[in-house]
Every structure is written in structure tokens, then in C-alpha cells.
Amino acid sequence: xxxxxxxxxxxxxxxxxxxxxxAALKALQTARMLSTLSNMNDHQLAQIGISRSDIPEYAAKxxxxx
Numbered sequence: 001x002x003x004x005x006x007x008x009x010x011x012x013x014x015x016x017x018x019x020x021x022x023a024a025l026k027a028l029q030t031a032r033m034l035s036t037l038s039n040m041n042d043h044q045l046a047q048i049g050i051s052r053s054d055i056p057e058y059a060a061k062x063x064x065x066x
Contacts, residue, residue: 026063026066029063029066030059030060030063033059033062033063034055034056034059037050037055037058037059038052038055
């Protein structure tokens with residue numbers, strides 16, 4: 001017996017769910033990173049080599065390396 005798989009069937013659906021879940025997880029991790037860095041004082045930020053205005057770019061750079 002031969003089975004028929006419609007184009008964009010379950011495999012495409014599951015891939016979209018996985019991609020959506022992955023994007024949501026990355027957004028959550030980025031928000032947490034921004035929050036953590038924003039809660040650091042200026043001295044702590046200087047110790048890791050960034051200033052307060054560098055936080056968004058620094059967080060994006062860290063997340064890109066994940």
C-alpha cells in the first residue's frame with residue numbers, strides 16, 4: 001500500500017513549530033540577557049569592557065555566538 005504525503009504536510013508543519021519555538025526561546029534568552037546586563041552597575045559593566053549604551057549590541061553579539 002502506498003501512502004500519499006501532501007506538499008507542506010506534517011513535516012512542514014512540525015518544522016514551522018520548531019522554528020517558532022526556537023525563535024521564542026531565543027527572544028526569551030535575549031530579554032534575560034538584556035535584563036541581567038541592565039541590572040549591573042557601571043563599574044561591573046566597565047569590568048567586562050562595555051558601557052550602558054553598549055548593552056543591546058553586546059547582548060546581540062553574545063546571542064549570535066550561541
